[in-house]
Amino acid sequence: MLMEATALSIGKSVLNGALSYAKSALAEEVALQLGVRRDQLFITNELEMMQAFLMVAHDEGVDSMVVKVWVKQVRDVAYDVEDSLQEFAVRLQKQSWWRIHQTLLDRRRVAKQMKELRANVEDVSQRNMRYHLIKGSSSKPATIGGQSAVAEGTTMSGTAEVMRLREKAKVDLVRLINKKDNDLIVIAVSGTSAGHLGKMSIIKDAYEDPMIQKKFECRAWIGKLMCPFNLTEFLQSIIEQFHVNFLQESGEKEKKALEMQVLRKMRRMKEDSLVREFTRYVNQRSYLIVLNEIHTVEEWGQIKPCFQLINKHGSRIVVCAEQVGVASSCVGPEDAAPEYKQLLAHHNLYAFYEKGSRDGTNLTEAGPSSNVGTAVSDNSANRKMLNRTGTILEVLKESQLIGRETEKEEIIKQVTTEDSQLQVISVWGMGGLGKTTLVRDVYQDEKLSGKFPKRACATIMRPFNVNELLQNLASQFGYNNVPEMDKELLGKKYLIVLDDLSSNAEWDTIIPHFPLTQTSSRIIVTTRVKDIATHCSKNHEKIYTLQSLEDDKALDLFTKKIFGKATNMDEEYPELVEHANLILKKCNGLPLAIVTIGGFLANQPKTVMEWRKLNEHISAELVMNPEIGIIRTILMRSYDGLPYYLKSCFLYMPIFPEDYMVGWKRLVRRWSAEGYSREVHGKSAEEILDGYFMELISRSMLLPSQQSIHGVEGIGSCQIHDLIREIGISKSMEENLVLTVEEGCSLNSQGTMRHLAINGNWKGDRSDFESIVDMSRVRSVTVFGEWKSFFISDKMSLLRVLDLEDTTGLRDHHLKHIGKFLHLRYLSLRGCDAIYHLPDSLGNLRELVTLDVRGTRIIKLPRSIVNLQKLSYLRSGRKPDDEYGSYEDYVGQFLGFHGNRGCFLLLTAGIACCCRSVVAETLYDDIDLNCQDECTALCCNLFPFIAMHLDIHGVLVQSGMRKLKALHTLGVVNIALRGKDVLKDIEGLIHLRKLGVIGVNKENGQELCLAIVGLSRLESLSIRSEGEPGLSGCLDGEFEFPKKLQSLKLYGNLVELPEWIPGLRNLVKLKLRSCRISEHDEAIQVLGDLPNLASLHLLEESFEQTNACLTFRPHMFPKLVVLELDSLLIDQENRNKLLFLKFEQGATPKIELLKFHWGVINSRTLSGLQSLASLKEVLLQGRYGNDELAYLRAELAENPSRPVIKRVLGSVRRGARRTRTAYW
Helix, strand or coil: CHHHHHHHHHHHHHHHHHHHHHCCHHHHHHHHHCCCHHHHHHHHHHHHHHHHHHHHHHHHCCCCHHHHHHHHHHHHHHHHHHHHHHHHHHHHHCCCCCCHHHHHHHHHHHHHHHHHHHHHHHHHHHHHHHHCCCCCCCCCCCEECCEECCCCCCCHHHHHHHHHHHHHHHHHHHHHHCCCCCCCEEEEEEEECCHHHCHHHHHHHHHCCHHHHHHCCEEEEECCCCCCCCHHHHHHHHHHHHHHHHCCCCCHHHHHHHHHHHHHHHHHCCHHHHHHHHHHHHHHCCEEEEEEEECCHHHHHHHHHHHCCCCCCCCEEEEEECCHHHHHHCCCCCCCCCEEEECCCCCEEEEEECCCCCCCCCHHHCHHHCCCCHHHHHHHHHHHHHHHHHHHHHHHHHHCCCCCHHHHHHHHHHHCCCCCCCEEEEEECCCCCCHHHHHHHHHHCHHHHCCCCEEEEEECCCCCCHHHHHHHHHHHHCCCCHHHHHHHCCCCCEEEEEEEECCHHHHHHHHHHCCCCCCCCEEEEEECCHHHHHHHCCCHHHEEECCCCCHHHHHHHHHHHHHCCCCCHHHHCHHHHHHHHHHHHHHCCCHHHHHHHHHHHHCCCCCHHHHHHHHHHHHHHHHHCCCHHHHHHHHHHHHHCCCHHHHHHHCCHHHCCCCCCEEHHHHHHHHHHCCCCCCECCECHHHHHHHHHHHHHHCCCCEECHHHCCCCCCCCEEECCHHHHHHHHHHHHHCCCEEEECCCCCCCCCECCCEEEECCCCCCCHHHHHHHECHHHCCEEEECCECCHHHCCCCCCCCCEEECCCCECCCHHHHCCHHHCCCCCEEECCCCCCCCCCCHHHHHCCCCCEEECCCCCCCECCHHHHHCCCCCEEECCCCHHHCCCCHHHHHHHHHCCCCCHHHHHHHHHHHHHHCHHHHHHHHCCCCCCCHHHHHHHHHHHHHHHHHCCCCCCCEECCCCHHHCCCCCEEEEEECCCCHHHHHHHHHCCCCCCEEEEECCCCCCHHHHHHHHHCCCCCCEEEEEECCCCCCCCCCCCCCCCCCCCCEEEEEECCCCCCCCHHHCCCCCEEEEECCCECCHHHHHHHHHCCCCCCEEEECCCCECCCCEEEEECCCCCCCCCEEEEECCCCCCCCCCCCEEEEECCCCCCCCCEEEEECCCCCCCCEECHHHCCCCCEEEEECCCCHHHHHHHHHHHHCCCCCCEEEEECCCHHHHHHHCCCCCC
């Protein structure tokens, strides 16, 4: 059945994409201009019918193999429809008035293809009816141009049956509404049904029933809610209808006159008067209100406070919701599952209701915390950001160590034994036992932090590359390369963690670099195979077998995942105890299985029926295989429980290699480019997909990165567990979704896969590649490792996504013809270090939405970029981990030509012309360039960089950028040259939500501030100006920055905070670096008064270090959760010039995480930690002595919340800055 469920889900998802495009304005325009409008309309309606059939099949759990075959045919024809319509659109866009002959030929060709497409669609549609595959498929659909869209056969008896079912459903709903109960009761109707059996028709019949009209004094029918929610209009609509209903007994003429009076009265009423009038009605009368089209729980949350009033008149609210989850959430208290009744026996239509009622609070007393009023709409994004930390901390419980405290202590004991020889501790066990979580927690434990001067932790990536692994370890140790590590590590005491070793051969290539020494060094290895553990640890006493969780610890993990906290089920859910025990018995103490099944149950009603159903479904499967079978079956059950829209997103994950950490936003933007969601009710596709991502996280189908636990801005990255990934691979292959070209893949197996992933271990040639891949159907190409020129081809005419992030070997000439891929929506060259230039053909990509060139060497965008009218995301400049340095650092210090740039440029140009290859090899010694690329690098990168005194962290943009009206993310833009013209263009980008600029100076600083003031939707802003004078005097003035601004970065010499900072009342995150602020107390006071600041990052040289004290006083920083200080407690050049940090009682009441980088910690520099009541963790980066750690432990021991100390290795950036190299 699981295969059929997957096929149905993917079929529905593909149909959604095809339908969205077929019904779009562009498709209609193409059809009209090419003379195929009738065929396009026919196809659209047929696809709608197929979609309805798939909805019925999915909801009814149809598991026929014949249905599966038909669904795959539907999927394929939907792909063909979307591909063909898009091809027609491109063909139309290429037409010119002087190419009349070509236009006529194209019309004939399109007409022929459209006829063939129509025939295929009609054949697939009739095949369903011919074999009666899905119930309801014989119902009569709409007609097109007088032709029936389905086969004849609908009879009068069928119509009578429809009317009978509709009447029965209405009667059942009327009975629910008329239920004898004086409390206010909410009834939620949810589901889908075709034709005359629609839920709205049934609700309307019940609403107009004479018995209902007689029972309720007042009635109101609310159609579609305003977006954003408007309380005034909502109350006006209800009260108007209440008045009219209440006056029903008046004569018609009198009634009309009264209606006009009511309307005039309503329009004159102010909001507080409306509230009083509304309150009078709902407290004194019996009423019935129908709320139509509630799409999300958030929408109900905005309405619900209006009705939290004491009403003992038997009033009712009927909510109509498309999704079952939304409907059930509208009914009753959050901690109790509602009852439900199936209104139609053979259709997915349910009514949810609660047994009793509960009192609420008066609407007028709800205050600003309620979701009512215009302030909600203005601040919803900010409130979501503020609440996200708490939500993420709950979601990420499974990433923390639960139930493994004993095992952790035993491994620490093994590591700290008095033995001078190098010892290897192997931790082995089956997948899903939590080996990775356990050893990483051991690695970060404070007991080991001071015992090993050299520390490194790495996961063995697939495909295995020993050179990359060793370079990773060397970097963590602080060495530049592996030979230096091999030489310098001798005689040093070190601790290494190697996670997920999969073969003896891998170990044999690693261990020669770490020979036996007398330094008491330790290596911890995790593996799934006992033989590998034995091979690594010659001393069998150092082999640790990880067992399943004990029963009580398994139950603790289980309840925390389901209920969000440790729960005594005997007291709170006694009816579920028996079924919980059965589930845990089947999970057999396996943490991954417990977390996954718990994530599934957390999103289901907490009822005996649901839990019994789960047990009965997986019982037989679990008995068959007591090891892998148990895990796979449970994971498959969780996978099967995903909604169809989440399955499509999940089955996208096999594109990424095993253990690969993929960025949240990267994933969401790719999903968007693939068409996995569309804008709905004012909510953008990316916002909807963000919700999909978080839902996959909450269901444990995706695992968040450890660094995200305290991330105020959300989860930065995620990965997929090995076992769950195996499920994704098998399912995506069944559905012809993902093809991975990797070592060992079979040749001559050309398939019609939609997504192509090329792994770095594949060593084939062009002929091998072409024998494996059917390029004509590929929609996305993702390359991991080394680039080869034949990875993309002109045959990939439907390519939407080209993701080359961190690909090696990619050169400028490889992108020369990128403009041929006219359907491209997502292009990422992020981290491609040898890319210096984008070709002008980029302007042909009219469908492009995302362009990410961050981490390349591009310093100027092509003029043709202004043609990309759909571009919404444009990122450039350096990566976040390489944000330090300026022109002076990279050129001035390199050659000492500060004073005569012209001479230097002339000299360099002369040498370059004569010795191009020598210059290129000298400056770009780590990159292999051909003749053409050498010229590009010099002409498009080096010469402009020197001549125009450019900053490498941003790009120059062309005039006319204001044409890119869809842009919501733009950065980083260099405004040092033509700054005023560029800022005029930026001022016209009214949809910008994220903006980054560099090159700010006194000439353009005021214009920048004025431009920002006009960007009312701006949420994130980064301003940077390196060197002297930096930002000093550039941002002065009293400006009113956008109210939605939540994130601000200021990099550069400020001396004092700008006057507009106190006005940022909704600011959530602030980063300062190199600001050299001199007025310490005044600045801290200003920042401390920001009411919503949750994350404060005071990075290197953000304050002048003059033995001053940063004092956090009472009532300051009321919402602060994360505080980071980088190199502020120490002066690298003068250790006597320090900056002190003091927390007074009552300051920062909500702080949870303190991060220190490279500082001196003692009683003089740091005090008051015991007063931070909410502190959970102190994270240390860099080298800290035993005295510093002892002082810190003593301070934290007096803190009642007992915060933990964790240490991470110092970032590579520090070493890179000490040994700075030229970067052009």
